[in-house]
Amino acid sequence: MFDLERFMADCHAARSKRSPQAAVKEIVARAVAQPSDVEQALGTPREGQLITLYRSPDLTILNLIWAPGMSIYPHDHRMWAVIGLYGGREDNVFYKRTAQGLVKAGGKRLETKDTVILGEKVIHAVTNPLSQFTGAIHVYGGDFFAAPRSEFDPDTFEERPYDAEKAKRLFREANDRLHAQQAT
Numbered sequence: 001m002f003d004l005e006r007f008m009a010d011c012h013a014a015r016s017k018r019s020p021q022a023a024v025k026e027i028v029a030r031a032v033a034q035p036s037d038v039e040q041a042l043g044t045p046r047e048g049q050l051i052t053l054y055r056s057p058d059l060t061i062l063n064l065i066w067a068p069g070m071s072i073y074p075h076d077h078r079m080w081a082v083i084g085l086y087g088g089r090e091d092n093v094f095y096k097r098t099a100q101g102l103v104k105a106g107g108k109r110l111e112t113k114d115t116v117i118l119g120e121k122v123i124h125a126v127t128n129p130l131s132q133f134t135g136a137i138h139v140y141g142g143d144f145f146a147a148p149r150s151e152f153d154p155d156t157f158e159e160r161p162y163d164a165e166k167a168k169r170l171f172r173e174a175n176d177r178l179h180a181q182q183a184t
């Protein structure tokens with residue numbers, strides 16, 4: 001059984017470990033190994049959502065629900081992140097900075113039960129390639145909402161300050177599309 005309070009307490013305690021991200025990866029991997037338990041505790045996904053489960057200056061825990069087909073443009077975090085999937089799939093495209101600007105640098109497909117650590121320099125774009133929801137737990141080694149960071153235009157790769165309102169709008173638009181499809 002997935003106990004959310006226990007999970008958050010474990011992540012909190014992991015901050016004092018020598019490698020907090022490795023300790024958090026173990027905690028998240030253990031949780032998503034039983035994906036239906038996580039879904040039961042967090043609720044069955046019904047629309048795209050970004051839910052803050054925990055937020056402090058050195059730790060943020062989010063429940064991300066990616067709507068079917070939803071994508072987010074390249075962005076960085078400037079802190080380590082651990083991502084674990086308890087449903088669906090996340091296709092990550094990674095980028096690196098070069099003298100010529102941003103260039104693609106590989107990708108990683110995450111399936112249900114997968115867990116990955118993203119280093120603090122990672123720049124990625126994420127797509128849910130499925131026609132069903134993707135449910136993820138994202139843990140960050142800092143205050144995800146307060147730290148200054150960047151997003152990049154998906155076509156020109158032009159860098160600009162991360163706009164949290166725009167990201168929220170992305171979820172609203174994905175849900176609008178979803179509701180429009182459901183109505184037809």
Ligand SMILES: [Fe+2]
Binds near residue numbers: 075077
């Ligand atoms: Fe991200």
